[in-house]
Amino acid sequence: MKNYCANSLGIIFFWLLSCTAPTQEPAINIRLAQDPESLHPLSPGSAPKIQILNYLFQSLLATELKDKSIQPLLAAELPLIERKDSMSYFTFEIRPEAQWDNGSPVTAHDVALSLKLIHSPLLDNERWRAQFDFIKDIKLYSSHPKRLTIVCSGYSTEMKLMAGDFFVLPAYIFDPNSVLSSIPLKLVRDKFDSLATSNTFKSYASFINQKAMARDTSFVKGSGPYRLSNWKTGQILILDKKSNWWGNKVSKGKSVFNSKPSKIVFQVIPDNAAALLALKTKQLDLMDNIPVVPFIEMKKDKKYNQAFNFYSSPSYDLAFIGINGNKSYLKDNLTRQALAHLVNIPELIQVLQGGFANSTVGIVHPHEKQYYHTNLKPFPFDVKEAHRLLNKAGWKQTPAGWKRKNGRNDETLTLSLLYRGGNSESENIALLFKQNAQSLGIKINLQALESSQIGEKLNNRDYDLFIRTLVGNPYSYNFIHLFHTSNTHTGGANVTGFGTPATDELLERIAKEEDPAEKAVLLKKLQEKMQEESNLIFLYFLQNKMAISKQIDSVVVSGIKPGYDVTRFVKKK
Known part of the structure; x- marks a missing residue:
């Protein structure tokens, strides 16, 4: 070292x-x-x-870090929004001053190309293609080259930001031979498979995928x-x-x-x-994400304090333990609640985070006071209550462990817990949970894997428990992709099997609701249901520990x- x-x-x-x-x-x-x-x-x-x-690079809209407001960036103003039937329309005007490094103006044509690239085949764009799947088309105006309307399927309040929150790329660099210019966005989406077999598009995709696009200074440049x-x-x-x-x-x-x-x-x-x-x-x-022990030591050191200011800023990174509700022995919520009572969250926050974390009852950050369910409390660490819940769920403690009848077969409550190898925080969470579970006679097998290996097991539902961090933000409360039952299929994002018709309806209403007071009511109901089901054991929101020069x-x-x-x-x- x-x-x-x-x-x-x-x-x-x-x-x-x-x-x-x-x-x-x-x-x-x-x-x-x-x-x-x-x-x-x-x-x-x-x-x-x-x-x-x-x-x-820039997008049409941006977020102000100081007050979390949404601001126009390449756009001159926030979009004009219209809703008709099942579609919504976001009309933008690009700032007249906006231009590329070669002096040419940023136009609606550049925005259109950027959306076409997001939705094109043969490119490494799967993540963005899924995220912006709600954008179905774009309308250009021949008499106003800086005006455009983005056509979206459905409507949710998050679209106010997301409809303008993608990188706008210069067409003169990314489509110098106008391969995509004459193809409407809707056609790119509709003819996705046939485009993938076109020799012309194969050649174009090779151009977009070349290494120079990822690091050459003549290509990696925007507005x-x-x-x-x-x-x-x-x-x-x-x-x-x-x-x-x-x-x-x-x-x-x-x-x-x-x-x-x-x-x-x-x-x-x-x-x-x-x-x-x-x-x-x-x-x-500047150094951020400083480990707990050196951060505390530096804060006490006079020499460091003479040179640096220290910050522990609340983040929207949520640490949690996921439980596979698709497994027969974890299918009932009483068993999952029992496991939640075996996590000593105050201990985790104090011992592993030095107090620099925010406990939470659910997916909403406690600092978002209007939406956070303050009357709901996290499950306390309580081995006796875990024992009671397991008995209520039909489990019986035997010398060989916890057993339960499932039809003609016996089930044993022996669980595997996945965590990212080399991550000391996840490893310590896993060790402490294993210790608590063993005090109740539940055997936990720890598996340290690479992040990609964990992802593969989650996609295939080949796991019992896992530890991960979910990265959120204060702008989007559309959790349909994460928790709707339509996404419980293999490869879907709802890897824990959470959900009922009632929670599906809640998620759909939250995504569409614009009134903050009504959204708050719905979000609090969701937090109640998520605690009741306990497919996820919410640990804490991390704080970003930083030192910045004076x-x-x-x-x-x-x-x-x-x-x-x-x-x-x-x-x-």
């Missing part, structure tokens, strides 16, 4: 010298725990990838305030502010157009010990990822 740290810091120091030539403002140095690997705007990726793409100037895989990634960025003309009084740092340097340091040493030697201005002015931290707004940062010279 010492050698690793020394090598990492040597690389950091070398690159720091090479990238800190005099600029308009000092560079902001930020730690990345992993390399983004790809900056292709169509393919799925890690949180670091999405964070960096947001500085390079955002920064450009990718350097990227050494696994070591450093540098963004430079564009000197003639179009947003400078409209930035006054509009916080979503902030771009104060002239250079942002992302230092890739996977090892926490190496990152903490870089922080200590002030080679980093040389940085205008600091904004937020529960919305990445947890801070670097575009506001001003570093003292």
